[in-house]
Amino acid sequence: MEKNNKQMVFTDASMLITEACVKAGADVFIGYPITPSNRFYQYGTQRFPSFLAGPDEITVMQWMAGYSAAGKFPVSATAFPGLALMTEGLNMAYAMELPMLLILTQRLGPSTGSATTGAQGDLMFTYGAISGHYPIPVFSHSDFEDSWTMTYEAIKTAIKFRTPVILLTSKELVMTNKSFDLNKLKEIKPVEKFSTKVEEPYKPYKTGKEMVPPYIPLGDDKYQVRINASTHNDAGLIKKNDPESMANTKRLKEKFEKRIDEIAFYDFDNQDGADKLIVTYGISADAARDAVAELRDSGEKVALLIVKTMIPVPPKVMEIMDRFNSVIFVEENIGGIYKEIIYGKNAPAKVIAVNKIGSLISPSEIVKAVK
Amino acid sequence: MTKNKILNKVKMPFCQGCGHGIIVRSIAKAMEQLGYTNHDTVIVSDIGCSGLVDPLxxxxxxxxxxxxxxxxxxGVSLGLDNPNKKVIVIQGDGxxxxxxxxxLEAARRNIDITLVVMNNLLYGMTGGQISGLSTQKFKEQRHFEVDVPPFDIVKLAHASGAAFSARATSIKTYTEVLKDAIEVNGFSIVEFSSLCTSYAFKKLDELQEVFEEAEVYRNxxxxxxxxxxxxKSLLDxxxxxxxxxxxxxxxxxxxVLAGSAGGGVQSAAKLLATTGMFSGLHSTMKGEYPVTVGTGFSIAEVIxxxxxVKYTxxxxxxxxxxxSDDGWNKIKGNIQENSTIILDNSLKNEETESLKNKVVYGDFNRAAGKRGAALAALSYWIKDTGMMDIEALKKSVSxxxxxxxxxxxxxAGLNILT
Structure with a gap:
């Protein structure tokens, strides 16, 4: 891509995310149609080296896991009803430690809700998706540039940590077309998938200090690979009430906790003298950006934190919130889901929530809450 | 180490007298006789008694x-994409x-795997509950589900397109049937009768009658x-x-542009957005329409x-x-007082006449037809407001x-009189 001139196009984030997936080395899109993830399906058929049309979301997740176990990186896109069906399989892939990317396009719930109305209502579900409260990485994007880079980071994280990753988005983020300068996109190179350094004797779930087992696909001609979703030992065989197996199970959480700084993504736009902080993510971020510009124009001092690593919660994000006397959470749901993840049910008085369902939160609604 | 020995020297974990061990040994024998090595073989296991096989x-x-x-x-078979590797899937009737x-999906697609079904007629690990493959004769002994026949998974797989489907009821035939199944290039299934010794034997009088007959089908x-x-890149x-x-x-x-689905509303809005870009502007566009195609309303917003544009x-x-009526009925409840309203002549009625907004009527449908009305109205709007050069719109459609x-x-839109 030429860097000197602007290359203005009219596109949508579904296309940028699909393109970023393939550029990062994703091999197969396994789709089951669901609104508002339809554009991913459509672009998936046009762009991925392989495409499969699944008969239902339970099957989709199993096919993805099979592909991943065989060394191919799978991607799918769904919405809450599909995620609900995929969740047992997602737990399986998580326990097996299989890299994959699941794009979750949020829409208004509960249940089937309104398929074509956006929302930010699924974060708590993803937070609790893994039994035992192990963190599955959930990344969000807040604009077109982000959709590109966070997709890349999501795939890098999936491979580096051998884990499924969820890219959390919403209807308005991926189904709105915008004029966009392609030169803003950074180059994406395919992510190296397989482990080159393997400790002998090889054990499928034996790890070193990086806490992630080497990624070697099933069917390997040199190493015997055993993959297991049930509580297993280093050899990948079922073993319960055994110190090695319990250590292996605890490691699923520890690998993220110990290395959280490697995957802590956020934009912090501070302002000297500001004692108010707006915290937001995803589709509400653009409204917050406009609101912050308006507030600063009117002489108000305010800082903005756009979070992109939703789960696990990076300590750095909480440190930033601790610095401010007033923290305003902006999210398109009832009650404030991210706020509840950070502060629980008993948020301190300094925390304010700006929430709404059924339509986008507007900059003026944010401005009003801050003033 | 690569070797032509498929089984470990592990004691079979199954209950005394259970037939699962014989099936496991038969799988290994069939694979070895066909020349597969341990590194050519992927065992995919399920949950239940049949799921104890991995370490074997x-x-x-x-x-x-x-x-x-x-x-x-x-997924494993398609992901490997290697005809020299064999994926053997093992599961029970549950x-x-x-x-x-x-x-059925694997059979329909004829994916290259061999599915071994160890049918013991029940859920053995949870206390012997009946499954969808429990036969009538077996269930009769348990005094419930009268006249609910079992799924014949062999016939179902065959009807779905499996290259090979068989049921084996005699131990003597196990290895040969498995070899036939494994050698098939595509989806093969073999159902084995392997009666549960813990939960079935003691409740049955006539063993031979509880299973379906042996059979073999091919597609x-x-x-x-x-x-x-x-x-190539989508961006290209x-x-x-x-x-x-x-x-x-x-x-x-x-x-906001509103009309009927199939009336070119979305494409007109997109053309307006690119017209803006040809005029050096930034633009956004989003659409709303029912899930049906070509019926009902169609609405688009352009900025x-x-x-x-950040917030859209x-x-x-x-x-x-x-x-059109469809468009008006959808948005009439949401008209803001500062908006200029441009309506097709057909929408002139008491309701629209009572609007306090500035309202303009034009004969867009008559001038440009149902499919051209939205674009004609945009063309009129551009000319009337003078906000952009009409040549930019023409460039956009070129x-x-x-x-x-x-x-x-x-x-047509340029010639509309209001």
Whole structure:
């Protein structure tokens, strides 16, 4: 891509995310149609080296896991009803430690809700998706540039940590077309998938200090690979009430906790003298950006934190919130889901929530809450 | 180490007298006789008694969820994409019942896996509950589910397109039937009768009668393999738009276009957005329409701005253009007082006449037809407001595959008298 001139196009984030997936080395899109993830399906058929049309979301997740176990990186896109069906399989892939990317396009719930109305209502579900409260990485994007880079980071994280990753988005983020300068996109190179350094004797779930087992696909001609979703030992065989197996199970959480700084993504736009902080993510971020510009124009001092690593919660994000006397959470749901993840049910008085369902939160609604 | 020995020296974990061990040994024997090595073999196991097999095999193995092993195996087989590797999926009758769809889907696609069904007629690990493959004779002994026949998974798989489906009821035939199944290029299934010693024997009088008959079916098919195709970047297909015209828009203009699905509303809105780009503006566009195609309303919102548009909501549009009843009925409850309203003549009635907004009527449908009305109205709006050069709109349609028809609609719009 030429860097000197602007290359203005009219596109949508579904296309940028699909393109970023393939550029990062994703091999197969396994789709089951669901609104508002339809554009991913459509672009998936046009762009991925392989495409499969699944008969239902339970099957989709199993096919993805099979592909991943065989060394191919799978991607799918769904919405809450599909995620609900995929969740047992997602737990399986998580326990097996299989890299994959699941794009979750949020829409208004509960249940089937309104398929074509956006929302930010699924974060708590993803937070609790893994039994035992192990963190599955959930990344969000807040604009077109982000959709590109966070997709890349999501795939890098999936491979580096051998884990499924969820890219959390919403209807308005991926189904709105915008004029966009392609030169803003950074180059994406395919992510190296397989482990080159393997400790002998090889054990499928034996790890070193990086806490992630080497990624070697099933069917390997040199190493015997055993993959297991049930509580297993280093050899990948079922073993319960055994110190090695319990250590292996605890490691699923520890690998993220110990290395959280490697995957802590956020934009912090501070302002000297500001004692108010707006915290937001995803589709509400653009409204917050406009609101912050308006507030600063009117002489108000305010800082903005756009979070992109939703789960696990990076300590750095909480440190930033601790610095401010007033923290305003902006999210398109009832009650404030991210706020509840950070502060629980008993948020301190300094925390304010700006929430709404059924339509986008507007900059003026944010401005009003801050003033 | 690669070797032609498929089994480990591990004691069979099954209950005394259980037939599962014999099936496991028969699988190993069949694979060894066919020349497969342990590194050529992937065992995909399910949950339940049949799910205890992983450590028995000195091969690759993957142990997943109850009922899902055939789907997991499909993923592994397609992902490996290597005819020299054999994926053997093992599950019980309970697993088949939970994941019946996965079995039929694998058969329908004729994916290269061999599915071994160890049918012991019940859920052995949870206390002997009946499954969807429990036979009538077996259930009669338990005094419930009268006249609920079992799924015949062998016939179902065959009807779904499996290259090979069989049921084996005699131990003597096990290895040979398995060899036939494994040698098939495509989906093969073998159901084994392996009566549960713990929960079934003591409740049965006539053993021989509780299973279905042995049978073999074949479909002559080519297996479905993963297809790979390198494709060009989606971004390569996008039109690069450079500023060629001036605009008089000073800050930001928002417009709502409403009509009927199939009336070209979405494509007209997109053309307006690119017209803005040809005029050096930033633009956004989003659409709303029912899930049906070609029926009901179709609404699009376009924002044109001198600076990049972040928030894409449109609380108070500068102009609302409506060209049909469907469009009007959808948005009439949401008209803001500052918006200019441009309506097709057909919408002139008491309701629209009572609007306090500035309202303009034009004969867009008559001039440009149902499919051209939305674009004609936009063309009129551009000319009337003078916000952009009409040549920018023409430029915008010039690369469209229906540019000739679209240009006619634009011309019609320019000649509209209001």
């Amino acid at each position: 095999f000195d091969t690759h193995s993957i142990h997943g969820l109850h009922g899902r092993a055939p789907a997991l195996g499909v 697993g088949v019942t939970i994941g019946l769809q996965h079995v 002559e098919r080519i297996p479905v393999r993963a297809h790979h195709k390198e494709r 297909n996008l039109q690069i738009i450079e500023k060629e015209f001036d605009s008089k828009i000073e800050k930001r203009v928002g417009l 044109l701005s001198t600076t990049p 909501g449109l609380e108070t549009p500068d102009a609302v253009i409506v060209v 690369s469209h595959k229906y540019s000739k028809v679209l240009l006619e609609a634009i011309e």
